[in-house]
Amino acid sequence: MKRTLRAYVFPVLMAGLLMAGCSEGVKGTESDMKKQLDADLGAVEKVTVLSTDGQEVPLALDEFLKELPEQGKDLQVSPQPLKRDEIRYTLVLYRHKLAPLVVEVGKQASQYGENTYRGPGADRFYQWIHREAGKGLLPAAVQTAVVSAEDLGQTVTLGKTQAEFLQGVLAAATPLSDKEIDQYPLYPHYRLRIDTGGRSLHITMLTPTLVSIPFGRETHYYSIQGSLFSQLTQWLPPRRTAGDAFDRLFQASKIRVEPSGDARVASVEQSATETTVEQGKAHQCVRLLKGGVALAGQPKSPGRERYRLIFSVEESEVTVHVYDRHIRFNDTWYAHERLDDELLTVLRAKK
CATH class of the missing domain: 3.30.1490 (Dna Ligase; domain 1)
Incomplete structure (x- = not known):
């Protein structure tokens, strides 16, 4: 695993460190800096993505390393810094006994240290991180879950068997593209609040086979099995609200x-x-x-x-x-x- 990191140095980090002319305070020839960077990346133990509101999801390290060689190409140093409102994700590479490496990711630019990178590669890098974050958002376990039908004003807490069913459906969900999907929730507007044991997750049922999950400034969309919507209509059946004229x-x-x-x-x-x-x-x-x-x-x-x-x-x-x-x-x-x-x-x- 560490050999893979050393073989495929993350291009954004490489460019940033070489153009800044230092790594962890070490200055010298380009060869010296590459060796230092090689050692820094070889110490990576965990990779996570932070949302703009502080949520953190882990990425699958093996998959991250496998796709790493294709990332970071076609990047140019830009004199225009990445603005705070441009940031969509923060990529964090945690290292053994060293400070983490941090890359701020926007839709059209990424920033490492004091250097900002733009170009076609920045857009592809954002799309990659968006996909990886979407995979990481899906819960590995569902401790508790509360389902609400917003249009009905009703809520129900799922039991253990129901939560296990929900976990199975979400495990089979397929992340969709980074593009915004023009879909409002269908009646009765089912929402799920899930406790995964380490964080909370809010899921909106848009259609019987489409859900969305907010993650800071981003919204992630997933295709799911229609069996979940069918179960939701059993747990909270649609009905007309008494006394509501609309x-x-x-x-x-x-x-x-x-x-x-x-x-x-x-x-x-x-x-x-x-x-x-x-x-x-x-x-x-x-x-x-x-x-x-x-x-x-x-x-x-x-x-x-x-x-x-x-x-x-x-x-x-x-x-x-x-x-x-x-x-x-x-x-x-x-x-x-x-x-x-x-x-x-x-x-x-x-x-």
């Missing part, structure tokens, strides 16, 4: 935007059942509407009506009137903050 809108088959006072609003109609993406958008609109605060009566200054949302539910159409700072639904007024623009963003109905 709840039946989750059953809409179509949603339409009709401008009624704002020329910047586009007329849009989309199905809520043909694809999971469209269905997720419709469900997200209902969640936004449910976030309004019910008022005792009509406000004195409701503002102008900007547009109407028309939901096709069963054999009828249900209309929601959207104002600058209020909505009107079933003769009840609700106050909101920026809900009008958020709905248009979800439905992409801005001109």
Whole structure:
């Protein structure tokens, strides 16, 4: 293992140390510095990735070393330093009896010490670390797990057998690409909070076969077996919430935007059942509407009506009137903050 590290010196670290002209305070010829770096990397015992909010996940060292030779190519030293808001991950190589080696990773640049590296290799390096971090996020063990259905306001704690089933499904999950996936959670918005024994993990069910896990500024997506969603519907069955006027809108088959006072609003109609993406958008609109605060009566200054949302539910159409700072639904007024623009963003109905 150590021989592999010595044979394939991590190019970012090599470039950083050689261009800085020192390693652990040692100065001399390039050959001397290579020998020092060779020794430094040979002492690596563990590799982890830190998120921007302090979460740390271990990487599989053997796999890391196997793929190491392909990383770090096509890098150029850049005079433009890596900004704090560019950082997505921090790669940490822990060494025996030595200080760890640390590389800060952004989507288009990486930084080691005082040197920043950009170029095509920096983008590929980010993608590699993203994939490896995604693999490391998946729990090796599930100590406890709590499942919630956010749209129902219900929560259940899983028993040992259920937790073992969950662990098996997650073990078979497949990490997806580093690209953002345009998918809102489907009703009833299942979420899982898992204690792995060393850290907590928050998983959102986006569709029956797609989940997401936040990791600092990044979000990781995974393809999973549909059997988990089937079990979730058994543990927390979908049902209509009593007394919630908006709840039946989750059953809409179509949603339409009709401008009624704002020329910047586009007329849009989309199905809520043909694809999971469209269905997720419709469900997200209902969640936004449910976030309004019910008022005792009509406000004195409701503002102008900007547009109407028309939901096709069963054999009828249900209309929601959207104002600058209020909505009107079933003769009840609700106050909101920026809900009008958020709905248009979800439905992409801005001109």
